[in-house]
Amino acid sequence: MSINVKDLSFCYNRGTSLQRDALVNVSFSIDKGEFVLIGGEVGCGKTTLLRHMNGLLRPHSGSVTVDGLDAGNKKIRSKVGLLLQHPQKQLFAKTVYEDIAFAPSNIGFKDNELKDHVRYAMDLTGIDGSISSVSPFSLSGGEMRLVALAGVMAMKPEYLLLDEPTSGLDPENRSMMLKTLKELQASGVTIIIVSHQISEMISFAEKIMMLNSGSIDFIGTPKEYIFSTSSSLQLPDITSLMKDLKTAGMDVSEDVFSVDDALLQIKKALLNVDGKRNE
């Protein structure tokens, strides 16, 4: 079970003088249950690629399949959920509950079955039941995003596509969002994130893919990514510092993502066990 993309090409303004290639011969596969990051510079084709995976855009050549079905097949829409950029704009209902219930009620779920779907989504995203009857527009930006996410999760998708899920959120709300996504993955959902700021999410991912001008520039594990020579390498500042220190001759390892680990490594390299400086 997986998403398979084979020789995918797509261009905007096709057939006009402004024709611009967005994706050129892109091939890769994503296994079920993976946490995948797709990064790259502004305008490199990330969002275009994501929109092919649930059939919102159709390839000009090549193919995209989800669990063996063509991504254009309507059956895959309930399998693959998509959270757009600025998902607050997807909210519209009078209450949080109605907003989350919209999609499942649309495809015919009623009464207890509908309630089950909504409760499932609220539990997964950690939304407190006490806000289910308030207006989604009275919530903070971070909470609104979680409600939009719950609205997508109420369809119980197996694959979740997210376009810039953390942009514009303050650091506190960003870590809340990432924690929630990690929990979704633990419950079996495949997470595919597109972001221009992947550095802070690297330690969450199993697979990292970097796009450059519509082509794959790198694909591999976070560890491979840190040691890669990809031209679009975006590392967390802490990891870059450790790499630089290592190059300068300090005895530290490079695959460090947290301040705690960095502090430990630097102290170990510079100080003796009793806290005295190495001579």
Added chain:
Amino acid sequence: MIQLNNVSYCYNENDYALDSVSLEIKKGEFIGIAGRNGSGKSTLIRLINGLLLPLQGNVNVMGMDTMDNDSIIGIRKIAGMVFQDPQSQFIGMTVGEDVAFGPENLGLSHEDICGRVDTSLKAVGMYIYKDHTPRALSGGQKQKVALASILAMEPELILFDEATSMLDPVASEEVLKLIKQLHNKGVTIVYVTHRLEELIFADRLIIMDKGRIIHDDNPRKLLNEENILDSGIYLPPIIELSRRLCSEQVIEPIRLPISREELMEALCQLM
């Protein structure tokens, strides 16, 4: 250049987004403003160019009061603003037309307008998209075009509201470099962001919480304060690491390293 005297503002009754704020900004200063979501940052800068009007107190830009109807055009000519989500500010059919809109309204000659459009689009690296429709651009490219539109107005003061939130690290760095160049040329900059690491070069760093200014100082001094975390801001990992290395006496706590380069230098001296 800019003066706020006891300014208050609320969107909902009795819910103060800005609570008796007084602030003076001198000509040519680079002011960074940080604070958590909903702390009043965006409200503050919208009051400066008269997009919002104070409920109490007054806002003065180069001798002009924002409450004075006759002054508002004068203030807008001085103060350009770059928004977080520029989507809604596009009006032109092409990127070039969009950037030309501001200078056209200043009543400049055709040559001047064309010159300014080309220069500002080149400055943000979007010149090749001059004849494209802004709608087909990506989020980050739109933000660059929005910045070019403001540059073309050659304002004396630019207000940035999370102007790099949609940009990748490389593009953010380019835009920040451009902003620093503008600052060096004497343009006054007021820059709102979540990313404190973008503000370490500011002349003054202002931290807001619950509609008030709770810190206003030199960034290096401020980031070294014990109680800086009480304001609900998160420190960039490099600065957190620097502070902990200082507090554990691994590096001399005399001058806190506030960038990766500075921390690297401090640590290399110990090897």
